[in-house]
Each structure stands twice: as structure tokens, then as C-alpha cells.
Amino acid sequence: MRTDTVYKKAFNRTAAMLRDGQLTGELPSENELRRRIGVSRTTVRKVLGELAQRELVAERGGVRTAGRAVEDSDYYPDAETTSRANHVEQQFMEWMLRGDTRPGTSINELELARQFGVATNGIREFLIRFSRFGLLEKRPNTGWLFKGFTEDFALELFEIRVMFELRSAHLFSRQPDTSPLWDKLAALKVAHIELLKRIESRYQDFSGLDNRFHRLINEASPNRFIDDFYDIISFIFHYHYQWNKHDEQQRNQAAILEHLAYIDALESRDPDRIELACRAHLASARSTLMRSLIGSDE
Amino acid sequence: MRTDTVYKKAFNRTAAMLRDGQLTGELPSENELRRRIGVSRTTVRKVLGELAQRELVAERGGVRTAGRAVEDSDYYPDAETTSRANHVEQQFMEWMLRGDTRPGTSINELELARQFGVATNGIREFLIRFSRFGLLEKRPNTGWLFKGFTEDFALELFEIRVMFELRSAHLFSRQPDTSPLWDKLAALKVAHIELLKRIESRYQDFSGLDNRFHRLINEASPNRFIDDFYDIISFIFHYHYQWNKHDEQQRNQAAILEHLAYIDALESRDPDRIELACRAHLASARSTLMRSLIGSDE
DNA sequence: AAGTTGTTTTTTATGGATAAAGTTCATGCT
DNA sequence: AGCATGAACTTTATCCATAAAAAACAACTT
Numbered sequence: 001m002r003t004d005t006v007y008k009k010a011f012n013r014t015a016a017m018l019r020d021g022q023l024t025g026e027l028p029s030e031n032e033l034r035r036r037i038g039v040s041r042t043t044v045r046k047v048l049g050e051l052a053q054r055e056l057v058a059e060r061g062g063v064r065t066a067g068r069a070v071e072d073s074d075y076y077p078d079a080e081t082t083s084r085a086n087h088v089e090q091q092f093m094e095w096m097l098r099g100d101t102r103p104g105t106s107i108n109e110l111e112l113a114r115q116f117g118v119a120t121n122g123i124r125e126f127l128i129r130f131s132r133f134g135l136l137e138k139r140p141n142t143g144w145l146f147k148g149f150t151e152d153f154a155l156e157l158f159e160i161r162v163m164f165e166l167r168s169a170h171l172f173s174r175q176p177d178t179s180p181l182w183d184k185l186a187a188l189k190v191a192h193i194e195l196l197k198r199i200e201s202r203y204q205d206f207s208g209l210d211n212r213f214h215r216l217i218n219e220a221s222p223n224r225f226i227d228d229f230y231d232i233i234s235f236i237f238h239y240h241y242q243w244n245k246h247d248e249q250q251r252n253q254a255a256i257l258e259h260l261a262y263i264d265a266l267e268s269r270d271p272d273r274i275e276l277a278c279r280a281h282l283a284s285a286r287s288t289l290m291r292s293l294i295g296s297d298e
Numbered sequence: 299m300r301t302d303t304v305y306k307k308a309f310n311r312t313a314a315m316l317r318d319g320q321l322t323g324e325l326p327s328e329n330e331l332r333r334r335i336g337v338s339r340t341t342v343r344k345v346l347g348e349l350a351q352r353e354l355v356a357e358r359g360g361v362r363t364a365g366r367a368v369e370d371s372d373y374y375p376d377a378e379t380t381s382r383a384n385h386v387e388q389q390f391m392e393w394m395l396r397g398d399t400r401p402g403t404s405i406n407e408l409e410l411a412r413q414f415g416v417a418t419n420g421i422r423e424f425l426i427r428f429s430r431f432g433l434l435e436k437r438p439n440t441g442w443l444f445k446g447f448t449e450d451f452a453l454e455l456f457e458i459r460v461m462f463e464l465r466s467a468h469l470f471s472r473q474p475d476t477s478p479l480w481d482k483l484a485a486l487k488v489a490h491i492e493l494l495k496r497i498e499s500r501y502q503d504f505s506g507l508d509n510r511f512h513r514l515i516n517e518a519s520p521n522r523f524i525d526d527f528y529d530i531i532s533f534i535f536h537y538h539y540q541w542n543k544h545d546e547q548q549r550n551q552a553a554i555l556e557h558l559a560y561i562d563a564l565e566s567r568d569p570d571r572i573e574l575a576c577r578a579h580l581a582s583a584r585s586t587l588m589r590s591l592i593g594s595d596e
Numbered sequence: 597a598a599g600t601t602g603t604t605t606t607t608t609a610t611g612g613a614t615a616a617a618g619t620t621c622a623t624g625c626t
Numbered sequence: 627a628g629c630a631t632g633a634a635c636t637t638t639a640t641c642c643a644t645a646a647a648a649a650a651c652a653a654c655t656t
Contacts, residue, residue, distance in 0.1 A: 001611070001644070001645050002608075002611090003610075005646095006439060007646075007647080030600075030601070040648045042646085042649085046646090062601080108636090108637070118611085122610070124423065128426045140638090141618070142618070143638080156523060160523045160524070167461065223458065224432045225455070225527070229523070301640075302617085304616075327629080329629080337617080338618040340618060343632090382641095408607055417641045418607090418608080438608090439646090440608080440647090441607075
């Protein structure tokens with residue numbers, strides 16, 4: 001059966017809005033809520049129905065108002081708000097990055113399905129999607145070959161990344177002065193400086209900033225293949241660092257400084273400076289990844 | 299039910315071997331056949347069973363020999379030798395490239411499933427696989443957005459292609475003189491010259507040559523992401539030109555000449571010459587594609 | 597006419613079943 | 627021991643069923 005995670009997540013969001021006082025007095029129309037929550041009206045109605053049932057909203061003569069106060073126990077547990085597909089993704093990444101899965105291992109859909117508690121269909125869909133990341137290969141009628149999260153992988157990944165980033169950075173710097181992206185860049189610079197001040201407590205915010213920064217650079221000259229490639233990078237980094245916290249604060253601090261140098265270089269519009277700063281940053285990102293690869297290899 | 303296309307294709311191949319006299323006297327062991335046909339022994343046994351049934355091979359005391367002559371009617375029809383997944387691919391590409399599918403159209407799994415006569419699952423798997431080609435986008439719980447085989451697509455595709463090819467060409471040219479790839483390049487050069495001589499009748503052979511040539515250039519400095527990207531190119535071109543035969547001979551002849559210039563440039567190891575020849579060739583490939591895009595757009 | 601809510605229809609996400617194909621185990625033969 | 631064949635077992639490819647979610651339709655209200 002299809003999971004009702006969409007509904008549960010929508011319910012939780014709506015409950016949170018009630019609690020935070022974002023829904024005061026008469027509730028907005030179903031359509032308005034639909035827009036705010038980003039879900040179909042069908043689901044909104046289901047949410048409203050349940051909220052009324054639990055007296056979290058009161059219905060009188062077709063008018064809905066907030067009801068009793070929302071309690072912690074009203075929320076659905078987080079685990080019930082992620083779709084099966086998401087679960088598979090997380091479990092697979094954990095299996096891959098944490099387990100002692102060696103390069104060359106062959107992957108068995110049925111076994112993973114049993115292990116993750118889902119139907120084989122879901123596993124297969126995930127593997128097909130994941131295969132564009134260059135870590136898997138399908139052998140028809142036979143199964144999947146796990147190629148390994150290896151040093152080679154990291155080298156090849158970064159070779160492309162450098163090419164793409166240099167290209168995008170140069171195109172960025174050649175934008176007209178009137179481009180709104182310059183303002184965005186300035187805003188990001190401020191955000192970096194702010195984060196640097198509070199680095200001790202907030203160093204984990206860096207990852208979001210990193211993403212925004214690199215995507216901004218691509219925005220000046222969009223290319224779907226480059227965007228797709230950056231998806232791979234984000235994905236890999238997201239999971240890899242989720243289980244690799246070693247030296248995180250220090251790493252992030254260094255990266256912020258590199259970003260700032262890179263931003264200054266962009267603002268100077270000097271091609272040589274840009275290339276230098278860009279290469280320096282990526283080289284350091286690469287060696288961080290490589291180090292952790294080797295480290296986790298013992 | 300799973301199709302038995304693997305068996306039928308194996309049967310046809312074995313029958314062809316019998317007919318061509320590649321299997322003379324006592325037949326090889328099941329394992330040996332397995333190796334030659336590239337299929338499991340289970341399937342080989344099924345093939346042998348059917349061959350015996352039809353008296354195409356004779357079994358006497360555990361020894362198998364060729365039986366009566368193979369006739370045309372013994373083969374399974376071609377249509378029965380492609381898997382469902384392949385069918386879906388072909389039908390989808392036809393639907394996309396031939397039909398009047400406009401950019402921005404949304405794709406409906408169920409409708410395609412009905413139209414192609416397969417289960418929705420097969421459609422979905424295809425779409426997931428295909429989405430890495432940059433022509434589709436999945437919107438969860440909703441469907442797929444067809445972004446269109448547009449001019450933008452071609453431009454973005456070629457921007458990357460140029461970056462990758464220049465990089466690979468330069469690395470190719472910097473290989474040691476002792477690398478076996480130089481010999482392969484020389485062989486390809488000969489093949490080009492040969493083809494040029496018979497261009498009137500054999501111009502359709504160019505596509506295979508083109509593929510071999512560009513893959514050879516990547517071989518000197520393998521990178522899985524570049525290889526994957528080249529898969530996209532091959533795929534797109536394969537289908538696109540399958541339905542776009544306009545001026546084919548002339549186009550191919552021009553491309554052969556460009557390849558020859560490009561090969562000479564590589565052999566000269568002169569970076570500037572290489573860059574020039576490479577760019578010239580890709581520019582012409584791009585404008586061919588663009589022209590046909592606009593042409594098919596009436 | 598435009599926006600509401602109620603209802604019906606369609607489509608997606610997910611599990612399950614099964615024949616075909618692949619793999620492993622068992623037995624026998626040089 | 628090493629290779630053949632036979633048989634049993636496992637996994638993949640494929641279809642089908644169904645609840646959840648989305649979309650379309652309908653009726654009502656201001």
C-alpha cells in the first residue's frame with residue numbers, strides 16, 4: 001500500500017502553523033492552505049478533517065477556527081513522514097558508506113529488499129536512479145555491480161568539477177554590473193562573514209551555505225548538465241559527511257575563508273585571480289574528501 | 299510474465315551458427331556454448347532442448363550432432379527477441395521525436411503504459427533512466443515534465459561536449475609514442491579513408507565509425523562521467539538520426555573529412571591544431587543537429 | 597465571474613505474484 | 627581432480643492490484 005507520508009507531513013506542518021500562530025482567527029480557504037503547504041486540496045481536506053476530529057480546529061457553520069492548543073503528542077512521528085523511496089535512499093547510503101561493502105561486490109535486489117523491508121520494485125527504482133552517480137553498473141538479467149566509493153571515483157569527480165566550476169566562475173565574472181546576481185553574491189559574502197563569527201556553535205550551517213554559493217555561480221550561465229552534475233556532488237557530500245564528522249568545524253572554517261577569497265576574486269573580475277582562488281578551494285575540498293576516503297578504509 | 303526474449307535470441311544465434319557451419323560434427327559442451335552465446339547454461343539447455351525437439355540437432359547416447367538443415371522459418375521473429383524494456387525505449391523515443399510532443403507537456407505513466415501495452419512499472423523505470431538525459435523532470439506525486447528536445451537542449455549539450463572533447467583530445471595527444479592507442483588511431487584513419495571511397499553505398503556505416511573514434515579519444519584518459527556523457531550523446535544521435543535521414547550521405551562525407559583533419563591534428567601533437575580541428579568538427583556537428591531541430595519544428 | 601466546498605475520476609506509489617533466466621549443488625564419467 | 631549433465635534453488639523482469647494523492651468535475655455562494 002502506498003504510504004500516507006504526504007498527508008502526515010502536511011498534518012504536522014499545519015499543526016505547527018496553528019501552534020506558531022500563523023493561522024489565527026478564521027482559517028484560510030482550502031485552496032489557500034493548499035498553496036501554502038504545497039500539497040493537493042484532497043490532502044488538505046484530509047488534514048482538516050483530522051484536525052477537526054481531534055478538535056484542533058473547530059467547525060461551526062462552515063467556518064473553521066483554531067481549536068484547542070496543539071500538543072507535542074499531536075504530531076506524527078518523523079519516521080512516518082518519509083516516503084518509502086526516501087527510506088530506501090537513506091538505508092542504501094548507509095549500507096554503502098558505512099558497511100564494509102567492497103568495490104566489485106555485486107548487489108542483489110532481492111536481498112536489499114528483504115534487508116530494507118520494501119518490495120524489490122522500490123530497490124530497483126532507486127538503483128536505476130542512483131546509477132547515474134557513477135558508483136553502480138547494471139548488468140542485465142544478472143544484477144548490479146558496485147564499483148566502489150574509491151579514490152578513483154573522487155579523482156574523476158573532481159576533475160569534472162574543476163572544469164565546470166572554472167567555466168561557470170569565469171562566465172559569472174563577465175556578467176554586466178547590473179546583474180542582480182552581484183547583489184546575491186554580496187549577500188552571501190555577508191552570510192559567510194556572519195557564520196565565521198559564530199563558527200564555534202554554528203559550523204554545521206556551512207553545508208547549506210556551500211550549496212547556495214556554488215549554485216549561485218552556476219546561475220549566471222545555466223546548463224542543465226552542469227546542474228545535474230552538481231546534484232551528484234551535493235548528494236555525495238550530503239551523505240558522506242553525515243557519517244564523517246571528523247574535524248568538521250576546522251574544515252568548515254577553512255572552507256569559509258576559501259570562499260571569501262573566491263568571492264573577492266569574483267568581485268575583482270580578474271580572471272587569473274578567479275582561477276587561482278577557485279582551484280585553491282576545490283583542491284582543498286578534494287583533499288578533504290580523499291583523506292576521509294583513505295581514513296575510512298582501514 | 300517475464301518475456302523469453304533471451305531464450306529466443308539465443309535460439310536464433312545458435313541456429314545461425316548451425317547454418318553457417320560454425321558448429322560442425324559433435325556439438326561443444328553446454329558450458330562452451332554458454333560462453334560463446336553469452337547466456338546462462340539454463341538457457342543454453344532450453345535452446346538445445348528445443349533444437350532437439352525440432353530435430354535441428356540429433357541426440358544419440360548423450361552425443362549431440364547437427365540435425366536437419368536450418369530453414370528461415372525456424373527462426374523466431376525479430377520482434378520476439380527484444381525485451382519489454384527495449385520496446386518501451388523505442389516506442390518512447392518515437393513518441394518523443396516523431397510525435398508533436400511540445401516542450402512543457404506533462405507525461406502520464408498510465409497513459410504511456412496503455413499506449414505502449416506494458417505495465418506502468420516498466421514505463422516508470424524507463425523514465426527514471428531516461429531522466430538523466432536532461433529532457434525530463436520528475437515532479438513527485440504528480441508526474442513527469444517533458445522539457446523538450448529544443449534548441450537550448452542542443453546548445454547545452456554541445457557546450458559540455460566541446461569542453462570534454464578538448465580535454466580528452468589534448469590528453470590523448472600527450473600520450474607517450476609507445477601507447478597502443480596511436481595504432482588504433484592509425485587503424486581508424488584507414489577505416490575512414492576506406493569508407494570515403496565507398497561513400498555512395500556505405501555512408502550509413504559512418505555512425506559506427508564516429509562512435510569508435512570519439513570513444514577512442516576518451517580512452518587515453520578515462521573518466522566515468524565523461525563516458526556517461528558520451529552515452530547520452532550516442533543515444534540522442536542514434537534515435538535522432540534514425541528518423542532524420544535528410545542529406546545523410548553528404549553530412550557523413552563532410553564529417554569524415556573533418557575526422558581526418560582531426561586525426562592528422564592529433565598525430566601532429568600540436569595543441570593549437572588539435573583545438574582548431576576539434577572545434578571545427580563539433581561546430582559542424584552542432585549546426586547539423588540544430589538545423590534538423592528547426593527543420594522538424596515546422 | 598470568481599472563489600468555495602463536496603464528489604468523482606485519474607494517476608502515482610507501493611506491495612505482491614510468477615515465469616524466465618541465472619546460479620549453485622549433486623551426481624556421474626573419464 | 628576436472629569437466630559433463632541433471633536438478634534444485636535464487637534472482638530478475640514483468641504484470642497486476644490497490645490505497646493515497648492529485649486532478650477534474652459539479653454544485654453553491656457571494
